[in-house]
Amino acid sequence: MHIRLLDWAPSPFCMKVRAILNYKGIAFERVPVLGPSLMELLRRSNIRKVPALDIDGRLIVDSTDIAYEIERLFPEPAIVPPDTHLRGLSHAIEDWSDEALYFLGLYFQWLEPRGRPMIHKAFGVTPLGIGARLFYQRRIAAQVRGQGTGRKSAAQVAADLRRELIALCAILGDKPFLLGESPLLCDFAINAQLVYMSRPPGSAEILREFVALTAYMERMKQLRPHVQAAA
Numbered sequence: 001m002h003i004r005l006l007d008w009a010p011s012p013f014c015m016k017v018r019a020i021l022n023y024k025g026i027a028f029e030r031v032p033v034l035g036p037s038l039m040e041l042l043r044r045s046n047i048r049k050v051p052a053l054d055i056d057g058r059l060i061v062d063s064t065d066i067a068y069e070i071e072r073l074f075p076e077p078a079i080v081p082p083d084t085h086l087r088g089l090s091h092a093i094e095d096w097s098d099e100a101l102y103f104l105g106l107y108f109q110w111l112e113p114r115g116r117p118m119i120h121k122a123f124g125v126t127p128l129g130i131g132a133r134l135f136y137q138r139r140i141a142a143q144v145r146g147q148g149t150g151r152k153s154a155a156q157v158a159a160d161l162r163r164e165l166i167a168l169c170a171i172l173g174d175k176p177f178l179l180g181e182s183p184l185l186c187d188f189a190i191n192a193q194l195v196y197m198s199r200p201p202g203s204a205e206i207l208r209e210f211v212a213l214t215a216y217m218e219r220m221k222q223l224r225p226h227v228q229a230a231a
């Protein structure tokens with residue numbers, strides 16, 4: 001099986017998929033989307049977002065769809081639990097992570113002035129990089145304003161982030177992972193957003209107030225790849 005990930009290194013959704021592939025011990029090729037493969041993505045997908053995973057010529061776009069397909073093809077170690085209650089909780093936390101926490105991350109990365117220098121660095125100074133940066137700066141600012149976070153004051157957004165992280169600590173409690181002894185899909189989603197937020201100075205300094213989350217992120221970092229049985 002040949003697996004290629006159309007990838008943008010700083011994207012939390014790409015991080016989530018890379019971490020799942022690594023945890024399951026699945027070999028894959030990383031293809032940076034900012035380059036010739038951008039045309040491939042635009043041609044092959046109407047969604048036109050990364051991550052996009054090509055499995056033997058079949059393209060799957062959206063980190064959640066990708067995660068379920070990976071789970072189907074490589075069930076060990078399981079990240080979607082058989083227990084329906086746990087599965088429901090994991091899905092709700094994953095969706096909260098992808099659809100709510102993400103906008104706070106975007107705010108601190110793209111709108112808060114201290115995050116912006118990192119954007120310049122991530123896109124680089126090639127004509128394609130500069131063009132893509134200007135395009136996405138406008139698009140993401142409009143998305144974050146449209147969603148509402150971008151219309152709030154800096155103090156309100158900081159308070160929102162603290163409330164989310166307090167909730168996360170309450171869910172985690174003293175367990176190693178959000179819903180128990182082993183990492184589930186929700187952990188890969190949440191940890192990717194936390195890593196994303198640990199980079200821009202504004203969100204990083206709030207995140208550092210939550211030592212339980214720092215320890216949790218370290219546990220996620222220490223996960224070792226499963227050895228897949230030979231096909």
Ligand SMILES: N[C@@H](CCC(=O)N[C@@H](CS)C(=O)NCC(=O)O)C(=O)O
Pocket residue numbers: 008011012013048049050051061062063064098
């Ligand atoms: N719900 C999607 C979100 C993916 C997403 O928003 N990716 C961003 C990069 S972080 C992207 O490709 N943005 C390009 C665009 O919006 O055109 C997922 O879970 O994969």
